[in-house]
């Protein structure tokens with residue numbers, strides 16, 4: 002079997018059994034990135050030299066029969082929002098174009114400790130603000146299924162890199178759908194874990210109360226494996242949960258028979274493309290055949306979700322992004338006349354349009370006299386949404402819907418209409434507002450493009466979400482075509 | 490004319506509220522592991538990615554700092570909010586690494602307390618509006634001719650102080666005079682020192698004070714337009730700054746103008762307040778709940794535990810000193826103003842049967858020597874036992890008060906026991922009558938002129954004669970006794 006056909010878990014087995022060396026694998030993927038990424042543009046920074054060093058270390062250990070981590074030697078790509086010590090971390094922004102972090106975040110540390118060679122930092126929408134990856138200072142990412150189309154966003158680079166076979170697996174982050182929506186557009190598996198399951202220490206904040214790092218992989222088993230690597234309590238993150246974790250790679254092997262799930266009515270009808278609904282409904286039938294009990298539920302508060310999200314996220318962002326002011330690090334204009342000019346010009350030249358739009362939105366929503374009408378109301382809606390989901394989970398194990406209303410759209414199609422762009426997050430934002438685990442699993446094609454099946458579970462049911470994801474995967478036998486079609 | 494008189498004459502009164510900040514001396518900063526005691530360190534040496542607010546870092550609250558804030562709030566008789574929360578206070582300033590300060594807003598740790606103070610006019614209760622916890626900012630150094638930001642060639646930032654736990658204490662507008670404000674600050678300082686949460690060094694900035702001031706026609710129930718005065722960072726500055734500002738407001742009002750709501754800066758060098766920013770330039774801080782932290786729940790159990798561990802506070806201690814040791818109220822007040830002094834006094838007072846005499850020695854001799862040698866109680870060699878021994882020597886008439894001063898100085902210098910000093914140097918008072926009489930006769934014989942003067946009615950001549958006897962005995966005689974004896978001898982002859 003060729004290296005490209007192996008999943009991350011399979012690669013790990015072959016590296017441990019010395020059928021393959023980590024160095025061979027890294028070299029293989031480096032070669033593939035070199036030949037493909039000129040067009041796809043998934044990488045902002047490539048770090049093959051670092052990856053090779055890590056690979057050699059793993060190989061040396063294995064050669065000496067020393068203990069290595071379970072998935073040691075399998076290369077990975079990391080969204081450029083995750084801080085990596087000594088390796089440029091730009092957040093796809095001009096303002097951090099040359100920022101080299103002096104520390105490792107918790108997830109980056111875990112990746113290194115687990116011996117995963119880092120191939121580079123992946124493209125994204127600037128500061129994770131966007132749904133098409135067109136808001137990157139480093140240029141848009143192309144969808145490996147069709148280079149005229151967007152890969153989704155904000156973790157578009159991560160999704161495209163995995164789908165194109167530039168890396169076996171990748172890390173993304175999800176604030177309102179930023180893992181699941183691009184996973185859906187690119188035909189891969191993406192999981193946004195329960196809020197607090199994965200440390201945010203070292204994840205550059207977009208909206209602190211919504212952000213979560215998660216795996217983006219070719220299949221569910223890889224997602225479970227990568228989650229095992231990155232999840233866990235972290236004393237450096239005060240919102241991190243201190244709980245015992247199940248073994249996700251074992252959990253996905255369990256049967257889904259008698260799982261009781263419900264289709265979210267508001268997200269599975271009007272406003273969703275017909276092709277998508279067809280795929281979704283076909284998948285439901287197959288799940289039913291596998292013994293899953295399927296009903297329908299109405300979650301009326303869903304209609305507030307998008308508005309609440311687009312107030313809360315920008316409000317937090319307006320504060321989180323205040324630190325980029327040209328004073329201590331990052332982009333700074335030359336010869337400022339005074340402090341105010343230094344601030345204003347560095348920020349207006351350093352940030353892209355979408356980031357500025359959201360900073361203004363958020364600043365406004367928090368302003369004296371407007372707080373209650375905007376931010377305060379959004380918080381109330383958020384509480385309602387959370388309560389509604391909690392009640393739903395008293396009856397159902399999991400809730401499902403399509404991940405996106407449309408398949409991957411064309412580059413440039415929605416850039417001029419932010420509201421239309423924001424609508425692509427309509428199915429995904431609720432899980433972030435409620436802090437719930439949610440996955441997108443490919444479940445077929447519509448007009449030749451991948452369709453994502455979204456699963457949402459109660460807090461800390463990540464293992465259940467993954468278990469149903471596995472059932473969807475088994476039922477649909479989805480094929481990630483670009484892996485073979487894109488030749489290096 | 491004194492300010493008080495002036496106000497009275499014009500029919501006005503001042504309304505003052507204070508906003509005090511004190512840095513907590515915990516081991517580590519508020520949200521990271523860097524040391525919190527940073528004064529005097531090389532710039533930017535006590536920093537890490539977290540307190541520098543680097544992208545991706547997160548704050549994790551220092552539990553000790555939270556407990557200490559509860560302690561302060563309890564000492565100020567506050568109600569502790571069971572549910573407390575951090576908020577972000579958003580504004581741009583280069584001394585703030587994140588361009589927001591993690592502070593508290595509508596759920597501070599403590600609310601609705603009070604502190605009793607004692608002014609020249611008696612006891613008064615100043616209500617405490619709130620006590621909350623936040624992080625300190627860094628420090629700017631403006632390099633240029635004047636050291637002011639507007640005229641600086643460039644500015645340097647030291648982030649050592651950024652993230653040091655900072656407690657904000659806000660009073661109600663219960664303070665009426667600059668003196669009350671000063672006494673409040675002094676009392677608060679001694680409370681904080683007793684709690685051992687801060688070194689309260691105003692020069693080093695670990696205790697800072699801003700004030701809100703307004704004036705109104707006496708008896709009015711509504712408030713006048715207030716100004717906020719910043720940089721009142723010594724007791725003197727606080728008193729002088731308030732005096733200046735109240736006078737300025739009074740003059741403004743009396744000349745028919747209106748006080749403008751603004752923030753003013755106390756210029757200590759020129760002894761005046763100057764406009765810092767007007768109301769229009771005030772920030773909209775856009776407070777919102779800090780999403781990087783979960784709300785704090787401070788259980789009744791924890792509160793009660795902290796309450797039970799509170800040390801005796803100065804005000805209570807003062808009452809107890811008066812009750813247990815029957816010392817003068819004024820002396821008790823001074824003794825409890827410093828924790829170490831109070832402890833030193835109490836130890837000595839317990840060993841002695843004349844606590845007032847112990848207090849006298851501490852408040853005169855000891856304070857004098859401490860001042861002279863610029864040390865404090867923790868660094869001295871003289872012990873409480875020495876003080877009580879000295880009192881015993883005095884009480885029993887073994888030494889005169891003049892000799893006592895000498896013995897004290899020696900004991901202070903060497904740490905030797907006063908009894909030993911008296912013995913070694915033969916300083917015991919001459920209480921042997923015959924011996925004293927023979928010395929007196931000697932002096933009378935040597936000074937016939939003085940004797941003659943006395944007999945001719947110049948009564949003050951006796952002072953000279955007593956002095957001569959004291960000189961001959963190297964101070965070891967009891968001057969009172971010498972006086973009596975001379976009178977007795979001369980009137981019998």
Ligand SMILES: [Zn+2]
Nearest residue numbers: 521523537540
């Ligand atoms: Zn620090």
